[in-house]
Amino acid sequence: MFPLSTAQLPGRRSATFYTDVVNGLRADHKYLSSKYFYDENGDKLFQQIMACPEYYPTRCELEIMQHQSGKMARLFMEESSDFDLVELGPGDATKSWFLLRELQKDHASFTYYPIDISSNVIGWLEDKLPVTLPGIRLQGLNGEYLEQLHQVNTFSNKRKIVLFMGANIGNMTVHQATQFCRQLHEQMHPGDLLMIGFDLKKYPGTILAAYNDKQGITRAFNLNLLTRINRELGADFDVEQFEHYPVYDPGTGSCKSYLISRIQQEVHIGDNQFSFAENEVIHMEISQKYTLMETESMAAQAGFEPVDTFFDSKRWFADVLWRRLA
Ligand SMILES: C[S@@+](CC[C@H](N)C(=O)[O-])C[C@H]1O[C@@H](n2cnc3c(N)ncnc32)[C@H](O)[C@@H]1O
Structure with missing residues (x-):
């Protein structure tokens, strides 16, 4: 439903994207902001998520x-x-x-x-x-x-x-x-x-399934942010070396999506180098549930x-x- 051309970020926004990504990957517990999921491909993937039977x-x-x-x-x-x-x-x-x-x-x-x-x-x-x-x-x-x-x-x-x-x-x-x-x-x-x-x-199983669809679209949606960082910030993430891993805690109501580094690896963005230990995680998104x-x-x-x-x-x-x- 989003047939438009690739969304190019104007200069100031692109600088904010860079700063947010670098700060997130430098943190003790690495994270990326889910607001950056939505480039042209992210918009399309979200459309597909909405059509998934589990979502x-x-x-x-x-x-x-x-x-x-x-x-x-x-x-x-x-x-x-x-x-x-x-x-x-x-x-x-x-x-x-x-x-x-x-x-x-x-x-x-x-x-x-x-x-x-x-x-x-x-x-x-x-x-x-x-x-x-x-x-x-x-x-x-x-x-x-x-x-x-x-x-x-x-x-x-x-x-x-x-x-x-x-x-x-x-x-x-x-x-x-x-x-x-x-x-x-x-x-x-x-x-x-x-x-x-x-x-x-x-029911917690219903919630977790919504963020882990069988077709793997939510997985692709999360990994797409790494691809976007490669394309727009010149990074060298090897996307295949990260695994999508959602968890739901029925006590707090928070459903969290992580990407797990499958191996020990280094990733570069410009002059910045980020080291990932095997099984180290990047927190990608929270989907909080409420009473x-x-x-x-x-x-x-x-x-x-x-x-x-x-x-x-x-x-x-x-x-x-x-x-x-x-
Ligand atoms: C999960 S989608 C939901 C879209 C719609 N509300 C729906 O229910 O189908 C989130 C939307 O919010 C936008 N968005 C996310 N973070 C944002 C922010 N900080 N400021 C403005 N828009 C944001 C995304 O681009 C996307 O279109």
Whole structure:
């Protein structure tokens, strides 16, 4: 679904990518940031992950959006039908599309601001959404969530409704997610709405299988970041010498993906050399799972009050709607 040309990073962003990668690989416990998964190939692989039989979060949230977007739209329009709709990390907006359509049907007067770190995603949305949702007012922003939300606030002082769906929030630790919501609170105004998709705690085997699909697409998605580092930063990772290794801890609710070095090896990025011991790991991604009580506690800590919760029929996933408190 992302047929655009390779996303080239402009200079400043490329420098940040380099610094983040080098700092992550120099750390005592090596890590890479999952936000860099999404180059052109990463976008395509994520599309394939969403279609995997094991990857339930997309199907659960799709069911929510297909059946409950009408109610969401009415809640959004209760206070006024004139607002800015900001979506953080929309990907291809497969799910938010249903909500956009309902808002159009209900004659809401809104501008849609999708914010995504992948320029490929933004280009795709700007091309495709006006075709399937004629008349939509849309302005895409390519960059980091909070930086770009700040930009939107400089464009307009209308009421904001912010969407953060697809369990993107799960790619932060609980502490980081709470801090992030506090930062959203700072950029929002009393009465503004925030809708967040949380993947809920459930049978651990179901969760682990979602990050270890039989076709090996999640494996390819993780390894693709090494290929991207080779291509864009001139590194020499031997991708075949790393193994994808996801784990889920039902106690904490954190699902983590690692790449394990199969052998003792050296990797270079420019003048930097990184040594990997056999079986040394790179932490790639966290996908944090929550109980509903934990999400409510996060709302309270970040200055929001829960307004409503939308579940799928299995109650595996929840889109929670919060109002920003004064
Ligand atoms: C897991 S995908 C989910 C997409 C969509 N929300 C869904 O539910 O299908 C995450 C999306 O967020 C974007 N993203 C990840 N980290 C980001 C960041 N720090 N700032 C902006 N966009 C980010 C990625 O490029 C990608 O499109």
